[in-house]
Amino acid sequence: MIDDARIPRPALLLGLAGLIPFVWSAATHLSPGLSAWAGQFMQPMFLGSYVGLTYGTVILSFMSGVLWGFATKTEGRDAALAYTLSVIPALWVFFMVSDASDTSAIFLAAGFVGLLLLDAMFQAWGLAPRWWLRLRVMLTVVVLGCLAIPLQA
Incomplete structure (x- = not known):
């Protein structure tokens, strides 16, 4: 019997990577x-807070695509x-993360918190796999x- 609540090894390893x-x-x-x-x-773009902001922007946009994929399981309204x-995550990062400032880092972090809420909603609606939220948390x-570290005084 397959445990559908267990995070698949490839998803776990790629998520960690x-x-x-x-x-x-x-x-x-x-x-x-x-x-x-x-x-x-x-x-320099691959060092310090800049790489976190740049990569975080890419990942938040990527996660919009993941949620889009989950949305394909629905119909109508x-x-x-x-x-x-x-x-929303892609639009959020596009409009709110505009430079390498602390403000952009805070907005990016807020985007990841919002994404986690969306992950929970999609899982509650039965659109995401049972293991999804454990991985995402x-x-x-x-x-x-990691995003908070450069914000420390």
């Missing part, structure tokens, strides 16, 4: 030595609502922690 740029962002922000070393062969909600906690 997707955290690497966020963790790298935090690490190169916290360690000037690591940042200086990496800066010898990497462009439910479909209209699900498709509309699915584009785990990944979101790490993302938010």
Whole structure:
């Protein structure tokens, strides 16, 4: 019998791998030595908070596509609502994350919190797999922690 509440190994591994740029962002922000070393062969956009903001923008947009895919399981008014909600993360990041400022980092983090709420809604509606929210909570906690590090005074 297949346990449909268990996170599939490929989804877990790819989800964890997707955290690497966020963790790298935090690490190169916290360690000037690591940042200086990496800066010898990497462009500035791949160091510090900038990489977290850039990658986070990509991922929030990607997650809109994931929600869109879940919306395909609906019809009629439910479909209209699900498709509309699915584009919110991409629109949010497009309009609210405009530079490398702390304000953009806060808006990006808020976008990930909002995405988690949408994930919960889509799962409650039976559109996402049973394991989805467990994976998303785990990944979101790490993302938010990494995005918060550059905001510390």
